[in-house]
Amino acid sequence: xxxxxxxxESGFQNVTKTETILDNTKKQKHAEMPVQSQKVKREQKxxxxxxxxxESLIAFxxxxxxxxxxxxxxxxxxxxxxxxxxxxxxxxxxxxSGTE
Amino acid sequence: xxxxxxKDGQLRFGRFSADxxxxxxxxxxxxxxxxxxxxxxxxxxxxxxxxxGEDIFLSLGEEYIQCDIVSMESGLELSEIEHFIVWQMEQKxxxxxxxxxxxxxxxxEDEKTIMVAVNVIRESIHTEIRTAIEQAEGTxxxxxxxxxxxxxxxDELDDGRNRGVAxxxxxxxxxxxxxxxxxxxxxxxxxAITKExxxxxxxxxxxxxxxxxxEEFERYISDNELDSDVxxxxxxxxxxxxxxxxxxxAIDIISPVLPFEEEDGAGNFAGDGLFSSIFGLSLRSxxxx
Numbered sequence: 409x410x411x412x413x414x415x416x417e418s419g420f421q422n423v424t425k426t427e428t429i430l431d432n433t434k435k436q437k438h439a440e441m442p443v444q445s446q447k448v449k450r451e452q453k454x455x456x457x458x459x460x461x462x463e464s465l466i467a468f469x470x471x472x473x474x475x476x477x478x479x480x481x482x483x484x485x486x487x488x489x490x491x492x493x494x495x496x497x498x499x500x501x502x503x504x505s506g507t508e
Numbered sequence: 509x510x511x512x513x514x515k516d517g518q519l520r521f522g523r524f525s526a527d528x529x530x531x532x533x534x535x536x537x538x539x540x541x542x543x544x545x546x547x548x549x550x551x552x553x554x555x556x557x558x559x560x561g562e563d564i565f566l567s568l569g570e571e572y573i574q575c576d577i578v579s580m581e582s583g584l585e586l587s588e589i590e591h592f593i594v595w596q597m598e599q600k601x602x603x604x605x606x607x608x609x610x611x612x613x614x615x616x617e618d619e620k621t622i623m624v625a626v627n628v629i630r631e632s633i634h635t636e637i638r639t640a641i642e643q644a645e646g647t648x649x650x651x652x653x654x655x656x657x658x659x660x661x662x663d664e665l666d667d668g669r670n671r672g673v674a675x676x677x678x679x680x681x682x683x684x685x686x687x688x689x690x691x692x693x694x695x696x697x698x699x700a701i702t703k704e705x706x707x708x709x710x711x712x713x714x715x716x717x718x719x720x721x722x723e724e725f726e727r728y729i730s731d732n733e734l735d736s737d738v739x740x741x742x743x744x745x746x747x748x749x750x751x752x753x754x755x756x757x758a759i760d761i762i763s764p765v766l767p768f769e770e771e772d773g774a775g776n777f778a779g780d781g782l783f784s785s786i787f788g789l790s791l792r793s794x795x796x797x
Contacts, residue, residue: 409615409656409659409660409662409663409688409691409692409693410613410615410625410656410659410693411613411656411792412611412612412613412625412627412652412653412656413611413650413651413652414573414609414611414627414629414634414651414652414653415638415648415649415650415651416611418609418610418611419590419610419611419612420586420589420590420612420613421611421612421613422613423613423614
C-alpha cells in the first residue's frame, strides 16, 4: 500500500520495505527519523549498451536512405524532359465555344 | 509516540509507548478541532497532551492533503513519469500549482500500465504544521493522507489473504471508499447515499476493478451466499435506511482493534471505527520502533 511520508523528500519516494515487528524493549531517540526516500532513477529494463547500438544502426540506415533518395531525385529531375506548348491569342479564342 | 488525526473538523489522538511486541496505547481522545488553522490545533493539543520529546505521527484529511491515483503506460523512465504527473497536476490546480508541494510513489505496475499515488499539499500548510510541532518541542516524524492511514488498516484486516477488499467510511451523505486488489491499493472512490441506493460518483485509479468488485458484492448479497471473494469493512455508521442495500450481515464493522481495548482506557471510543486512522498511524510507528 502507499507509504508516502510528507515529512520526507518531496517528489518521488521509494516504497519502504515492510519490516517485521521485532522485539524491542528500548525506544530509540532520534532528532528526526531517517526517511528512506530519495529521488532515484528507475532501473533500465533493457541493457543500455545494446539499445544504444541498435538505435545508432537504425539512425544510420535512415540517414543513408534519405541521402540516396535526395540524390536519386536530383538525378531524376535533370533527366526529365518537359514540353511546353504556348498558344497564340487567336488559337486560344478558337478553342472555346465563346461564352462572353 | 503521539498519533494525531485531523479530518472533518474532528481531532483524534492517541499516545502510544513501545513495548516488547509493538506499541501500547496509553491515552486516546477526540475533540472538535478548535480551528481550521493547524498551528492553532496543534498548539491547543500540546497543552492537553505534552509533545516534548515525542515522535509525532500525523494523518490529515482531504481538506489538507489531496490524493490522486495517476495511471500511465508501463516502462516509462522516472523523469517521464514525473513530467506526466506534473503536467496533470498543473491542469488540475492551474494558478494554484506553484503554491503546492507534491509527493508520489508507485503502487502497482503490470505489462501495460503503471499506477502512481500522488499527494499534494499547500506549501504553507506543510510549513505551518511542521513549525507548530517543532514549537511544541515534538519531532515531526511522519505525515500522511488520512486515506493512506486507512489503507494500512485495510491491509492489516485482510491479514495476508490478498482478497478484493474495500473499506467504506461514511461521512454525512457520502461514503469515502478505498479498494485493495490482492494486497495492493487499486482505487479510491466516493459514493453518494441516496434514499434508494449507493451511487458511485467518482473513482480514482482502477475503475474496472471497482466495477467488478461491486458486481461480485451485489451477487453475494442477492444470492445470500455464505462466502465471497470480496469483503467489505465499514469504519463508522451508515444511516439506517442504507442498511437495506448494504445489510450488516454482509460487512464487517471495524472496531478499533488492538491495542484499543476498554482496559487501556479507550473508554467510549472502544467501538468507534472512526479511530481507524489512529490505528493506521500506530502500525506505521511500529516500523520505526
